[in-house]
Amino acid sequence: MYEAFYHLRAKPFQLSPDPSFFYGSKGHKRAMSYLEYGLHQGEGFIVITGEVGAGKTTLVRNLFKKLQGENVVAAQLVSTQLDADDMLRMIAAAFGLPHEENNKATLLKRLENFLLNCQNLGKRALLIVDEAQNLSPRAVEELRMLSNFQSQEKSLLQSFLLGQPEFRYTMASEGMQQLRQRVTASYHLGPMDRQETREYIEHRMRTVGWNHDPNFTNDAFAGIYDYAAGIPRKINTLCDRLLLMGYLEEMHQIDAAAVHEVVAEIKNEMAVPSTDPSGLSSVPYAVSSPVVQVKQLELESNLVSLEKRIGQVERSVVTMLKLMREVLSVAGLKRFRTDPHPNDKVVAIKE
Numbered sequence: 518m519y520e521a522f523y524h525l526r527a528k529p530f531q532l533s534p535d536p537s538f539f540y541g542s543k544g545h546k547r548a549m550s551y552l553e554y555g556l557h558q559g560e561g562f563i564v565i566t567g568e569v570g571a572g573k574t575t576l577v578r579n580l581f582k583k584l585q586g587e588n589v590v591a592a593q594l595v596s597t598q599l600d601a602d603d604m605l606r607m608i609a610a611a612f613g614l615p616h617e618e619n620n621k622a623t624l625l626k627r628l629e630n631f632l633l634n635c636q637n638l639g640k641r642a643l644l645i646v647d648e649a650q651n652l653s654p655r656a657v658e659e660l661r662m663l664s665n666f667q668s669q670e671k672s673l674l675q676s677f678l679l680g681q682p683e684f685r686y687t688m689a690s691e692g693m694q695q696l697r698q699r700v701t702a703s704y705h706l707g708p709m710d711r712q713e714t715r716e717y718i719e720h721r722m723r724t725v726g727w728n729h730d731p732n733f734t735n736d737a738f739a740g741i742y743d744y745a746a747g748i749p750r751k752i753n754t755l756c757d758r759l760l761l762m763g764y765l766e767e768m769h770q771i772d773a774a775a776v777h778e779v780v781a782e783i784k785n786e787m788a789v790p791s792t793d794p795s796g797l798s799s800v801p802y803a804v805s806s807p808v809v810q811v812k813q814l815e816l817e818s819n820l821v822s823l824e825k826r827i828g829q830v831e832r833s834v835v836t837m838l839k840l841m842r843e844v845l846s847v848a849g850l851k852r853f854r855t856d857p858h859p860n861d862k863v864v865a866i867k868e
Contacts, residue, residue: 519764523730529721530753530760534572536579540720540749542713544706545572551704552580552677556589559641560672561664561699564649564688565679567706570750573679576706577645584643590635591643601655608644608663629666632673642674649680654692661696708747714738717749718756731763732770740776755779 520528529538541549548565555563567573577593584591592611599607605624609616614627635642646652646660666673678684682705688697709717715738719727745751758779759771768775 519760520725522764522767523727523760525722525725525727527725528757529725529727530757532750532753532757534575534578536575536582538721538724539575539579540713540717542709542717544709545576548573548576548704548706549579551702552576553583555675555677555702556580556584556643558675558701560675561701562660562696563675563677564684564700564703565677565706566682566684566704567679568708568748569681570748571706571708572749573706574647575749577647577677577679588638588640589643590640591645593645593647595647598651599656600653601659604652604656604659611644612642628663629673632666633668636668636671636673644674644676645679646676647679649678650682650684650687651680652684652687654687654690657687657693657696661699664699709749710747711739711742714742714745714747714752717752721753721756730769731760734770734772736773737771737776740773740780744776744780755783758783 520526539545548567551565552563555561565573565576581591590612592608594607594611602621602624605621605628606616606619609619609624609628612628612631614631616624619627632642644660644663652660660676660678663674664672664676685705687693688700688703718733718738718741741752741755744755755776759775762768762775762779763771
């Protein structure tokens with residue numbers, strides 16, 4: 518939609534992880550170094566934690582991109598709210614092995630044979646477990662037990678565990694001592710700072726052919742950081758909405774006012790309605806309380822904003838119609854003439 522308006526090759530702020538948009542902030546570069554170090558070690562566990570939307574999955578996708586052409590068999594596991602036996606089935610499925618209607622012993626033997634075959638072929642097996650904070654203690658123990666598969670004192674499987682900060686509490690809990698002893702490296706991925714946030718936005722825009730249309734003002738970058746606090750996913754969500762608004766309102770400059778307007782819209786959409794289970798307001802409408810007055814003002818403000826937006830969209834449609842009319846005129850198709858019939862009615866079209 519807005520890509521054509523701003524002459525961009527693709528959407529720069531899509532939410533799905535894409536390694537082609539990878540931006541190496543200080544934190545992301547260091548986390549990637551830990552992953553590469555762990556890969557070089559070829560054993561144990563590498564643990565990467567970070568807030569929701571911090572870019573952990575993008576790190577993994579970028580790692581996969583670097584692994585292309587190497588002798589590595591990698592599998593990624595995302596659905597982690599599983600019991601121990603289902604965890605083994607999901608791991609077998611991730612490596613492309615038969616996994617249905619098999620008991621635990623059969624699954625373990627099948628996985629061990631697969632890992633041994635990988636080693637015989639000169640390949641290394643790598644398992645990436647995303648959303649590790651959802652793992653149950655028994656599921657974590659199953660992962661640790663898989664690390665016991667060895668051949669000639671060399672581990673057959675290496676695992677990367679990616680999770681939200683609470684996974685560190687799981688790691689520190691009683692009963693996880695054996696797992697902690699097998700962690701070769703651990704890193705917490707924090708948010709980007711103000712300068713990195715700006716560079717991140719400009720990097721993604723340049724990746725799709727941005728030529729400074731639209732132009733982001735300095736106070737726009739500041740407003741984006743104040744809202745997103747350096748979290749990539751929140752930055753993507755806000756900037757995508759900013760570009761959409763810019764397209765609808767034919768803006769070629771994104772300033773602080775635009776950022777504040779979109780932030781207000783997002784917060785309003787995420788707000789929890791103050792209603793009781795019956796769907797009625799929890800405060801009687803007849804009571805002129807401050808809460809009701811504030812709600813009424815908010816409603817009136819939203820209606821004014823909606824009317825303004827509709828007017829802007831209407832102007833955009835009119836502009837598009839004018840452009841179409843000019844194109845048709847250039848092509849010699851502005852008007853088709855036919856011989857009128859005596860019974861035909863003449864309808865005047867006001868241009």
